[in-house]
Amino acid sequence: MLKKLVSEGIITDPSSAKGRLIQAAARLFRDKGYERTTVRDLAAEVGILSGSLFHHFKNKERILRAVMEEAILLNTETMRAALAQALTPEDKVLALIKCELASILGDTGAAMTVLVFEWRSLNEDSQQHILGLRDIYETLWMDALKEAKEANLVVIDPFILRRLLTGALSWTVNWYEQDGKMDLDELARNALSLAVKSS
Amino acid sequence: MLKKLVSEGIITDPSSAKGRLIQAAARLFRDKGYERTTVRDLAAEVGILSGSLFHHFKNKERILRAVMEEAILLNTETMRAALAQALTPEDKVLALIKCELASILGDTGAAMTVLVFEWRSLNEDSQQHILGLRDIYETLWMDALKEAKEANLVVIDPFILRRLLTGALSWTVNWYEQDGKMDLDELARNALSLAVKSS
């Protein structure tokens, strides 16, 4: 999945200098916040001087944008693949919940957290750009929830449900412990029980 | 409610210079973020020079702390008052949901948003201090949810449920429109339907 996207030029190779920079930026932006992270912090993390950053990105904000963009693109593809395996409407919703939790709590977690918490630091153009990518992602969700609604699995309006779910799932980053007693699948089932009536 | 807390010295009078400063800070911190808001922005908003801020607060971080502290104190009292009126376990949960939504989407919304999004900008001491105030607030929630669980209104573990709900409700600040077709009560009922089985 990742390899395919890299070879297609959609996502930067994580082993390249630029790719390592994006990953380091995701971690730093999550841990210290975008504003509190200096270009010197960023450069030190990948072993270069601060001025050299601007060979790869024209300014600091573009680094933030790249972090967010690659996270969305990767997770949209992951979700599409998972949906292809799911059969029933309930399976699809569960698959989406699992994917979203995995993206938030797994490898791309730093970038996803940045996507949620550092939105304001993007300029108008970048916000518009990322918003476009998010629309694709959100369409996958809405299609699945509408289908669940038609199957009477869901009582609330799908739009409202999606938004309440977005909050509930995003927030897990603030409390869920990867090594605790509850594994990701159980968390996903708990979240599903909020959304659907049966099961 | 507010008057009582002001007269008891728990909350700063919003019409005083310091009070207006706290309210302006809440708005600016929400709209631009804490780091992006300068002490000059802050001072201009209340019509003084930047240096004069430090007569009221010893540093910028203390302003952030005051914003958060007063929001929690006020909303804890509001919740306590609402709980006193609720009879059944389901009523209590609905009352808490309404209170939390009102605090996020109403007058104290700016401060509550800051509380969620600017946590990292507090120093260690302040985080500890605010955490203590949050514990009181959260205890009210946990008592109500445990009661609902015992009454078989709730299937999930109350701790997990509270955390999923926290996210779902906090997130409303990013999409709910005050003047849209759905009023706060209907939103609250939708949120309740996530949490409890009946109704």
Added chain:
DNA sequence: CTTTACCAAGCAAGCGCTTGGTTTGTAAAT
């Protein structure tokens, strides 16, 4: 011999905060 990736040095602007002094509000003393 051109392109890519970096370094070395530093600039201009903006930041939080300090300092010393002036105004304003308040209340007791005359």
Added chain:
DNA sequence: ATTTACAAACCAAGCGCTTGCTTGGTAAAG
């Protein structure tokens, strides 16, 4: 009623530091 005393609120100026970013040049790779 006027004066005296004092603290609270604010101004004017600017210091020391950090910030994102630029510039001109070098090393290495193909």
